[in-house]
Amino acid sequence: MFQAADAMRSVAEMADTLVDDYDVVELLTGVADRCVNVLGVSAAGVMLTSPGGSLGLVASSSETMRLLELFELQAQEGPCLDAFRTGERVEHEDLQAESGRWPLFSAAALSEGFQSVSALPLRFRDVTLGALNLFSVTQAPMAEADVMVARAFADLATLSIVQHRASAEGQRVNEQLSAALTSRLIIEQAKGVLAERAAIDLAEAFSRLRAYARDGNLRLTDVAQATVAGTLDLDPLTWARVVRW
Amino acid sequence: MIVLTVRAEGRICACGCVAEMAGARLGRILAALSAGGDAWSSARLCAVCPGIVGVNGAGVMLMSGDIPRGSLSSTDDVSQLIEELQYTLDEGPCVDAYSKDIVVAEPDLADPVARRWPAFTPAVLQAGVRAVFGFPLRVGTVRLGALNLYRDRPGLLTDEQHADALVVADVAARWVLDAQAGAPSGAVAKELEAGADFHFAVHNAAGMVSVQEGISVAEALIRLRTFALGHGRLLADVADDVVARRLRLG
Numbered sequence: 001m002f003q004a005a006d007a008m009r010s011v012a013e014m015a016d017t018l019v020d021d022y023d024v025v026e027l028l029t030g031v032a033d034r035c036v037n038v039l040g041v042s043a044a045g046v047m048l049t050s051p052g053g054s055l056g057l058v059a060s061s062s063e064t065m066r067l068l069e070l071f072e073l074q075a076q077e078g079p080c081l082d083a084f085r086t087g088e089r090v091e092h093e094d095l096q097a098e099s100g101r102w103p104l105f106s107a108a109a110l111s112e113g114f115q116s117v118s119a120l121p122l123r124f125r126d127v128t129l130g131a132l133n134l135f136s137v138t139q140a141p142m143a144e145a146d147v148m149v150a151r152a153f154a155d156l157a158t159l160s161i162v163q164h165r166a167s168a169e170g171q172r173v174n175e176q177l178s179a180a181l182t183s184r185l186i187i188e189q190a191k192g193v194l195a196e197r198a199a200i201d202l203a204e205a206f207s208r209l210r211a212y213a214r215d216g217n218l219r220l221t222d223v224a225q226a227t228v229a230g231t232l233d234l235d236p237l238t239w240a241r242v243v244r245w
Numbered sequence: 246m247i248v249l250t251v252r253a254e255g256r257i258c259a260c261g262c263v264a265e266m267a268g269a270r271l272g273r274i275l276a277a278l279s280a281g282g283d284a285w286s287s288a289r290l291c292a293v294c295p296g297i298v299g300v301n302g303a304g305v306m307l308m309s310g311d312i313p314r315g316s317l318s319s320t321d322d323v324s325q326l327i328e329e330l331q332y333t334l335d336e337g338p339c340v341d342a343y344s345k346d347i348v349v350a351e352p353d354l355a356d357p358v359a360r361r362w363p364a365f366t367p368a369v370l371q372a373g374v375r376a377v378f379g380f381p382l383r384v385g386t387v388r389l390g391a392l393n394l395y396r397d398r399p400g401l402l403t404d405e406q407h408a409d410a411l412v413v414a415d416v417a418a419r420w421v422l423d424a425q426a427g428a429p430s431g432a433v434a435k436e437l438e439a440g441a442d443f444h445f446a447v448h449n450a451a452g453m454v455s456v457q458e459g460i461s462v463a464e465a466l467i468r469l470r471t472f473a474l475g476h477g478r479l480l481a482d483v484a485d486d487v488v489a490r491r492l493r494l495g
Contacts, residue, residue, distance in 0.1 A: 167385030170422050174387050177425045178309040180433045181443060188445040189462045192452020192488075202449055202488065221431070228452065228462050 010034045010153070024164045028059035031157045035134060036061045039146045042114065042137040045069045046157060047080050048122070048130035055084055055130065064112050069133060071108050078105040083119035083131035090119040092141035115139045118147075120154040124162050132157065183221045190224035198238040208237045273297075274412050287318035288440050290417045295320065297413065298406045300394040304328050305382065305417055307390040307441075308343040314390070315443035317421070326372050327393055330365050332444065333473050333480040337365040339391035342379030346388060348411070349379035353399035364474070375399045380414035382421065389418050447480055450487035454494055468494055 013030075028046045035044035043065040048058045055073060060066035072078035079090040079102070094116050095106040109117065114135045122130040132154045134142070142150070187209070194205040209227065213220040226232035277293045278285060287305055294303030304319030306328055313335070316328040331337035338349045341361075351357055354370050354377065369377065376396040382389040392414040394402075402410065421437065428434035433443075447469065454465035469487070472494050473480040486492035 163385055167387060169426075170384045170387035173422050173426045174389060176428075176430070177307075177421075177433065177437075178314075180425075180428070180431055181307075181309065181314055183431065184433060184443065185445070185448045188448035189452040189455075192449040192454075193456055193462070194452075195449070196453040196456035228455075230461075 006038045010038050027160050032059045032061040041134040043135040045133045072105050075104040077102045079117045079119035080131045080133040083121045087121045087128040092118045094139050122158040124158050187224040190227035193227050270412050291318045291320045298410045300396050304393040306339045318440045329479045334364045336362045338377045338379030339393045342381045342391040351377050352401040373397050380410050382418040384418045446488050447484040450484035
């Protein structure tokens with residue numbers, strides 16, 4: 001049964017989680033559990049797309065639910081898949097064995113005691129990231145207020161996923177920036193080392209390092225690294241004529 | 246910051262009011278950024294700050310690990326000095342904003358709320374700076390550096406200015422990541438390098454000092470910094486002298 005205070009508390013708790021670093025699977029499992037506790041549905045589960053585009057099961061409120069959702073994925077039919085494919089809410093639907101929209105899925109769900117289902121897409125702008133599945137052991141549809149809370153849960157789940165993915169991508173890019181800058185600085189250090197050793201200016205030092213790398217089919221970064229670490233014999237760079245074009 | 250994200254998901258009632266405000270603010274700041282007509286740049290990001298936030302100057306510092314990497318851009322000589330000093334001294338509003346991941350405000354350096362930055366404070370006061378602010382550059386949990394703002398008169402930012410600065414920092418952080426995401430592997434994005442000062446001369450000098458003194462480059466970097474501190478000079482200036490062979494530390 002819908003209770004405003006419980007719903008608000010759940011939403012607030014989930015929003016709180018988003019402020020800190022968080023684990024997406026754990027958060028989505030929390031969403032599934034809250035759907036059961038707050039919305040009065042019997043079971044809930046979340047499916048998400050992988051980077052490859054295929055749908056996978058991420059969180060379920062119960063083991064029965066988990067197996068049913070896996071079956072849904074295997075049979076390639078069911079409310080979650082429809083919500084994902086269309087990007088639209090799958091409204092309350094009473095299950096009928098071997099007829100209706102999902103004959104295989106319905107039979108399996110009924111045999112586990114479920115009577116009705118609904119599903120919400122996890123949609124961000126034009127992209128559907130997955131779906132939230134809600135199963136009930138009765139045929140009573142959810143109250144409209146409950147549907148709204150479910151919608152809020154689905155939105156928060158979506159935001160958490162989007163933010164997490166952006167953060168992971170951001171982390172990768174930031175590390176790449178840091179590494180690029182570091183190798184750049186090491187080249188500058190190597191220029192200084194060679195300039196001092198060979199009593200030449202920095203531009204000439206850079207030319208020699210680059211020519212040495214090219215002639216030896218080495219990466220400039222590696223040559224610079226070895227120069228700075230003192231593991232490269234600098235004599236050829238210091239004394240010999242360096243072939244350049 | 247989930248400003249952009251919340252705005253896109255207008256359906257969330259609990260945040261609707263906040264999203265509305267952030268959306269209007271963001272729209273205003275994006276409009277200011279685009280007003281020049283040119284492509285965005287770090288210089289443009291800093292240049293809009295005086296008008297939007299009501300400060301005299303702004304700069305963006307990139308950080309990594311615990312160290313300042315350098316300056317992406319700054320609006321004027323004073324902002325540049327504020328960044329150079331932080332690079333030299335490893336203390337100041339940007340260093341704190343980044344390392345503590347908080348907004349740092351010093352409304353009056355002449356009568357500070359907290360005794361901190363013992364070397365930084367007198368140096369910037371001498372340059373005519375009275376108030377400094379550091380806003381972390383971050384996207385989610387990814388920390389990139391800090392936005393640096395200063396004023397030649399004491400006083401805190403108003404709530405509006407503070408909120409605007411947060412959005413500018415947020416936009417700047419996203420811009421840095423977006424720019425770098427398009428860079429070839431192993432390279433710093435051209436957009437980021439344009440106008441940036443990553444203190445290459447300091448690293449040139451460290452290489453030279455390491456040979457002169459027979460020490461590692463890492464030790465030479467420390468030696469350079471110690472020399473600069475001991476002589477009350479900017480690390481960049483000391484490095485320039487070493488590179489020009491006007492100065493030997495030994």
